[in-house]
Amino acid sequence: MKHFLCLALVTLLCTCVSAQEALTLDLKRTAITRTEALRTINDGLPVTIFFQEDQVPKGAIDLDLRQATVREALDAILKGTLLDFIDYRERIFVVGPAITIGTEFDAAYYAAVAARTAAPPTREGQEGPAYIGALETLETDGLATVKGQVTDQQSGETFIGATIQVENSTTAAVTDAEGNYELRLRPGDYTLVISYVGFGTNLRPVRVQGSGTFDIALGASATNLTEIVVTEQAVDANVGRVQAGVQRLDMAQLEKLPTFMGETDVVKALLLNPGVSSIGEGASGFNVRGGEIDQNLLLMDNGALINSSHALGFFSTYNADLIKSVDLYKANIPARFGGRLASVLDVQMRDGNFERHRVKAGIGPVTGRIMVEGPIVKDQSSFIFGARSSYANWAIKLASVEEVKNSATFFFDGNLRLTQRIGDKSTLILQGYGSQDEFNYNNTFAFDYGTVMGQATWKQIFSDQFYADFSLVYNDYQSSQSDLRSLTAEVVNNGIRYLTVKPTFFYEASKDLQLQGGLDINQFWVNPGDRSPATPESLTPGQALEEEQGMEASLFASADYTVSNRFSISGGLRFTNYRFLGPGTEFQYEDGVPRRGRLTDSIRYGAGEVMAAYNSLQPRVSLRFRLNANASIRGGYSRTAQFLNQIFVSDSPTPSSQYQLSTTYIPPFLSHNFSLGYFLNQEDNNIELGAEVYGRRIDQLWDYRDFAEVIVNPTLETEILIGEGRAYGLELSAKRKVGVLNGLVSYTFSSTQRKIAGINNGNYYNSNFDKPHNFVTTINWNPNQRNTLTANFTYRTGRPVTAPVGNYRVENGLTVPVYSDRNAVRIPDYHRLDLAYTLGKGYNKTKNFQTSWTISLYNVYGRRNAFSVFYTQAPDQTNVANQLAVLGTVFPAVTFNIETR
Known part of the structure; x- marks a missing residue:
């Protein structure tokens, strides 16, 4: 020795x-x-x-x-x-x-x-190897960890599924959803072979001295492929995914879908998925597995949007040019999310290009948009800015109906995101979002609402296995509704502000076990409403309710564990403590009788005092068992709780619908959610088939009594009744991803019911969003990569309403209508056909500017689908049904897109 x-x-x-x-x-x-x-x-x-x-x-x-x-x-x-x-x-x-x-x-x-080995000089005219790491970073076993990110040299976008292989070796890695890879190598000289569809084979000589980072930027190469397919997830995700009830939106297909007035819309694209529906045109938001619109958590990164719609629901607030990924979790929600009962729409925004500047813009009949991105300091910091605006009033003036011709609408939104890399292990992201909507109908009533939201996120890598995100979000949503008639002219304002602090920690214990945990703290300030006269002539009295406060603090932890090649489990636990805080006044009522008109006393609470408190333990679990390489069974359970609800008694919430925190008398919504499905892939994962059943037991919810008054009402609890609910359904889907003829078909059978004492004699009745049958099919014809013809057909059962079924005459001769049970009658069924033709970007990748066109026909055969049905009395005092159709004709649109490279 x-x-x-x-x-x-x-x-x-x-x-x-x-x-x-x-x-x-x-x-x-x-x-x-x-x-x-x-x-x-x-x-x-x-x-x-x-x-x-x-x-x-x-x-x-x-x-x-x-x-x-x-x-x-x-x-x-x-x-x-x-x-x-x-x-x-x-x-x-x-x-x-x-x-x-x-x-x-x-x-x-x-x-x-x-220790005393010097690097040799590079030969003249020859590119030397890239040096990675230092000797002191080697692990005790003599191995070095080489990690990095593979990106597009021109756009800066990350590549998912790129292969990095050591030449003449079996050592290799594949990039994940963020474009990251990792190799374990001994010190020495290597040649890395990087392969990605459409970018050829790239060689990178490296000299590994120790653990370090090696990022790879690829430039496009000419190919003779007949078809290029780039996916944002694994090709077998349909059978390989562990999380139950999740749908990922295909961003590559989004711009090819038929659209209303040429505006690409994320929320409308979600309606192609089974279990997702809406009331109809002109309705904000969407419904998931029978849930209400406000039971969806709508995220923009870590910020929750209060209103997801522009122009009363015709467009969504998400700018598709700035989006990185869209995931919809239907009822089986991971533990890191909370605060909503039915679903989570997780929309992640992308960073700006770190290498070069790029501009993208689009012009349609009623909207326009622009996106600008690029480096601030190359490879260190970047920005991305996007803005959209409408100019639809010219189209409104062409209407034949005088009331519509005298109306006006406008919306604007803007996003700005700044990303700063600090060393190899830290990233700071600052982003802001703002929007404003205005709508005036025939100088009779108007809506005005807007959002201002700011976010700060710090991402820190502590080690190869341990990293964290620290997020701070502030959101201010304000809305007003105006009555413009002279004698009743009034303005009703309401709004909600919140502050979110959310640290999240990630630990990769092994390749088979990943852990996650953190805190999710939300402080809410709610303006429940204030009313004031809009003109000196108005007879409306002024009234204002006191601002309400609440804090929702959650602790969550989860684990993803691969038990074997066949069996995987994803489980978690979320504990929430909710407190309704003063200052405020709590009214007292007689026991054992309906509260309306039974007020006996009141209690005054000071600032910060707890007026009501609730605790909720919410387990979440998803299981996947692979029957073989092409088939799997997936199931899940989740307990969800919701402490913030939207108040509305109309067919659909309006922008001025107020928000209500849980109080002593208004408890949170609580639900058990179950799902079980069978999934099958065929033709080398090109065809995806799925069948999933779900059930939901809502053991705590509330609804409104008949003829409830909810606007600026200091005793809102007297208008609300407490009960339970249930929902169940079957979702079927089939999808062909690529080929000259491709597309998807989905069908959903569902039932959503409620049972509340004081409504419908205490028996179960249909919820406002119950639609038993929902069928959607989208077919794409791609004769080549540049041309796409798309047809989209939608059919769904008409939603339930309460309708007069007869009359009776009182002594003074007045005829009084007799109504059916709550939601016992349905409006006519809904169906619509849309067509779109897309002329994509040209094949010449050397051009500085590239253009594309989309021509669409929305509601091709001009069906007058009913948004609602209201009843009036004829001269003979019989009840007459009147159908309101928001859109009753075909809407053509042409959108021109241009972008720089």
Whole structure:
């Protein structure tokens, strides 16, 4: 051992030349000693072999080496002895006892050999290898961790599924959803082979000295492929995904879908998925598995949007040009999300380009948009800005109905995101969002509402396995509704502000076990309403309710565990403590009787005092069992709670519908959610089939009594009744992802009912959003990559309403209508056909500007789908049904898009 340590000390004093090319030798000798053979190699080749002569066995050997490498020569020379060797980059070789050297090299060895090894100069005209890491970052086993991100050299977008392989080796990695990869290598010279569809094969020489980061930017290359398919998730995600009830929106197909007035819409694209529906045109939001509109958590990164709609529901607030990914979690919600009962729409916005500036713009009949992105400091900081605005009033003036012609609408929204990389392990993201909507109908009533939201996110990598996100969000949503008639002119204002603090920690314990945990703290300030006269002539009295406050604090933890190749589980737990805070007044009522008109006393609470408190423990679990490579069974359960609800008694919430925190008398919504499905892929994962059943038991909800008064009502609890609910359904889907003819078909059978004492004699009745049958099909014809013709057909059952079914006459001769049970009658069924033709960007990738066109026909056969049905009395005092159709004709649109490269 002492002699071997002496050899290591000698090694510290030596320099060497790095491997430039493979070295070979011819050595044909008889009766040569091993010592002479070692010296011959040392003298004849640019290598250094360290050995102690007294360790080398005496005696002669015969050698017959032809074009042998140094390693092959040493193997032949030391064969049959107790000696072995270790090498450094095939230029330094240390011969010593085999039992001492072993079969692996440790970090100390590499440090000793390289301590005085200088990097060779790069030959003129030749690109040298990229140096990665330092010797002190090696792990004790002598391995280095090389990680990085693969991006598009022009756009800066990350590549999912790119392959990074070590040349002439089986060592390889594939980039994940964020474009990241990781390799474990021993120090030395390597050539990395990077492959990605449409970008050819790229070679990157590297010299690994220790653990470090190596980012790779790829430039596009010409290909002769008949079809290029880029997916944002694994090709077998339909059967491989563990999380139950999740749908990912295909952003590549979004711009090809038929649209209303040419505006690409994320929320409308969600309606193609099973279990997702809406009331109809002109209704804000969407419904998931029978849930109400306000039971969906709508995220823009970590910020929750209060209103997701522009122009009373015709457009969504998400700008598709700035979106990175869209995931919809239907009832089976991961533990990191909370505060809503039915679903989570997780929309992640993308960073700006770190390499080059880019502009993208689109002009349609009634809206226009622009997106600008680029580096602030190349490779270190970037920005992305997007804005949209409407100019629809010219189209409104063309209407034949005088009331519509005298109306006006306008909306604007803007996003700004700044990203700063701080070293290799820290990132700061600052972003802001603002929107404003105005709507005036025939100078009779008007809506005015807007959002201002700011976010700050710090992303920190602590180690290869441990990293975290720290988010701070502030949102201010304000709305007003105006009555513009002279004698009743009034303005009703309401709004909600919130502050969110959310640290989230991620730990990769192993390749089979990933852990996640954190806090989610939300402070709410709600303006429940104030009313004031709009003109001096108005007879409306002024009234204002006191601002309400609430805090929702949650602790969550989850784990994703791959038990085997077939079985995986994702589970978590969320605990929420909710408190309704003062200052405020709590009214007291008589016990055992309906509260309306039974007020007996009141209690006054000071600032910060707890007026009501609720605790909720919410387990979440999803399981997946793969039957084979092409089929799997997936199931899940989640407990959800909602402490903030929207108040509205109309067919659909309006922008001025107020928000209500849970109080002593208005409890939170609570629900158990179940799902079980079978999923099958065919044709090498090109065809995806799915069948899923779901059930929901809502053990705590509320609804409104008949003829409830909810606007600026200080005793709102007297208008609300508490009960329970249930929902169940079957979702079927089929999708063909690529091919000349591709598309999807989805069908949903569902039922959503409620049971509340005081409504419908205490029996179950249909919820406002119950639609038993919902069928959607989208067919794309792609004769080539540039041209796409798309047809979209939608059918769904008409929603339930309460209608008069008869009349009776009172003594004074007045006829009074007799109404059906709550929601016992349905309006006519809804169906619509849309068409779109897309002329995509040209094949010439060298052009500075690229253009595309989308021509669409919305509601091709001009069906007058009923949004609602209201009843009036004819002269003979019979009840007459009147159907309101928001859109009753075909809407053509042409959208022109342009972008720079």
